[in-house]
Amino acid sequence: MCYDTIVAISTPKAMGAVSIVRVSGSEALQVAKDITHKRLFEPRYATLCSLFDLNDELIDEAIVIYFQAPHSYTGEDVVEFQCHGGLIVANMVLKTVLGFDISLAMPGEFSKRAYINGKMDLSQAQAVSNIIKAQSESAVKVLSRQINGELAEFVRQNKARLVEVLAFIEVGIDYGDEPIDDSTTRQIDDKLEVLKNTMTKLLQNSRQKDGLMQGFYISIIGKPNVGKSSFLNALLHENAVIVSNEPGTTRDTITKAIKIGDHIVHISDTAGIRETTNNIEAQGIQRSKQAFENSDIVVAMFDNSEKFDDDDKRILDLVHSTDKIVIKIVNKADLKNKLDKDKIGNHIAMSVEKDTDIFIDKLQEILTHSFDSSQLSLVSSRQIEATKKCLANIVSGQKLSHSNDMELLSFELNEALKNISSITELYSHDQMLDVMFGEFCLGK
Ligand SMILES: Nc1nc2c(ncn2[C@@H]2O[C@H](COP(=O)(O)OP(=O)(O)OP(=O)(O)O)[C@@H](O)[C@H]2O)c(=O)[nH]1
């Protein structure tokens, strides 16, 4: 298939040393020749060239690299102009290229062409899109393995397993009305069980993917005056939020990002939760509960220097009602103890104004434990949906394997095959391609 030649600025639109203008398509080489007044470009060689605009006026000195089809990112002829950075030069080069009747690329169009031309499958393309937005080193580790084909290999292996089961079933169908023998049924069962466990494990590993990609969310909750805002300030090493000994100081949720090990975590300081008739405070408390709902990890804070009361009980009830990861902190350990700590249960005793290391160590342990970046993981909701559907087909197949309805079993497993395959290739098409690649950055 022959597409228009496209162009885009591939680097961020900001100040920087170098900007790259990328051209892809059958006209790319000719455009490079016209703009540089050079006759020959050796593929994959960096050549220092003068660039001229449509009036033959000098724009810039740039490094020009020609990638000959199919040995390029898109699989088409590609030329990259590495010009001086900043907003103006790259725009002048772009404007000149557009003057040669070349189209401006849509977001993700280079990667879409790479997929169409068989340079990468969908799982790799998805990883390319995500790695640009990745918020943590752990995410980059997972994604670079996916670009390298790790998920594609997983899909290939499990498709082969499904095809094997389908081969057994075809034998059953060929024998018509005769019931399928026990040993064949057993083999089908065993293989479906392996497939079920594999898909279930993959989905479990992928549960934390949002945290991995966008950073984990942590809410600090507790009754007023326990030291929540002091804790956020201590973690940030700055006075970002107001601290005072007046209960009810914080009225609004404030979220800040910090780096813990390989992870970005977004930590929210919240208004102290208590019974109140004050309308503004009540709105703040509503926001505290929202932050609690939205978080992956909850820090519930209590005051060592105050007696355990109904407000503390409400916090305990809240955290006991959730299946989120909860870290309980008994703060103000430097003050005389009045709190009945047995009521709190397992907790960290600390003085947030003095030292937060004990908390950081605990959090790091939790993050490492709850997301192991060495494990295979799905990185988009599309991949998760496809795997869930495949798992549902396999579970239905397990129920059918003893019913002797081989036709129906075959149908379910063909659906499973279709669903797992959709991680790396599309069945139906142009519209979905546009949706998926439309989420990419311009110039990628
Ligand atoms: N001695 C001691 N005082 C602390 C400690 N942490 C916080 N405080 C004090 O406790 C008071 C309340 O601290 P804040 O951080 O404002 O408490 P908060 O939980 O955010 O309170 P609200 O915003 O009202 O919900 C302040 O006077 C802090 O200086 C600590 O570890 N030791």
Ligand SMILES: [Mg+2]
């Ligand atoms: Mg506060």
